[in-house]
Amino acid sequence: MGWNIFLALVTLVIAWSLSRSMPVVLGGWVGRLAGRTATRLDDHLVEELDQAAGRIALAAGIWLAWVALEVPGRLGALGEALLLIGVVVTAGALLYEALVATFEFLADPHDDPGRDMISPFEGRFRGFAAGLTVALVLILVLAVLGLDGAFLGGLVLVLGLGAILGLGPGIKELWAGLELIHTAGWRPGMRLAVAETEGELSRITPAGVVLNTAEGQLLLANNRARSAATVLTGEGGG
Secondary structure: OHHHHHHHHHHHHHHHHHHHHHHHHHHHHHHHHHOOOOOOHHHHHHHHOHHHHHHHHHHHHHHHHHHHHOOOHHHHHHHHHHHHHHHHHHHHHHHHHHHHHHHHHHHOOOOHHHHHHHHHHHHHHHHHHHHHHHHHHHHHHHHHOOOOHHHHHHHHHHHHHHHHHHHHHHHHHHHHHHHHHHOOOOOOOOEEEEOOEEEEEEEEOOOEEEEEEOOEEEEEEHHHHHHHOEEEEOOOOO
């Protein structure tokens, strides 16, 4: 038992050291590896996720230390399951932060007027990312608790189909709006024509573009705006 306690203490010390030094580790050799790639996305993730990576290192260390103790009976099994669930939840938080950091990097339109329009899109994406993370964490927690594999497979299938049917249209409009901002360069003040209707672009939301027309405001779905609208004048034009 004395050897087990010593091994657990060593594991805790290593995990705590890793959690504290993770910014140095990620900014050092991981950062140098990321610096050799063609895109700066990996560099951005290294900068954003050092603290989250430290938390998962500590959670994993606590779990491994408990395993090293080899506590007998139900107490040992219960503690191991709870600590492993803690690792899963911590990893889920890391996944969520990674998804958000990736979105922020890829959605950046690189100009101030464009950035002013990104906030609602980021809020909507955070909701999508949170839902995905919670679903994955739930499935992994059920797996840790020993639920039947067939049940878990059915749960994954049901959640996947539900996400495709329920969230698909909203995600499609969100990405279409981002393309209008990021790729097409649409900004408030542009004058647009859709069929027989002309109007000034007021704003772009995750659901659609808002035009100020002679008849009042018109909400046009982003997908339709991307395919059917014509830009008549640039930003600030009359």
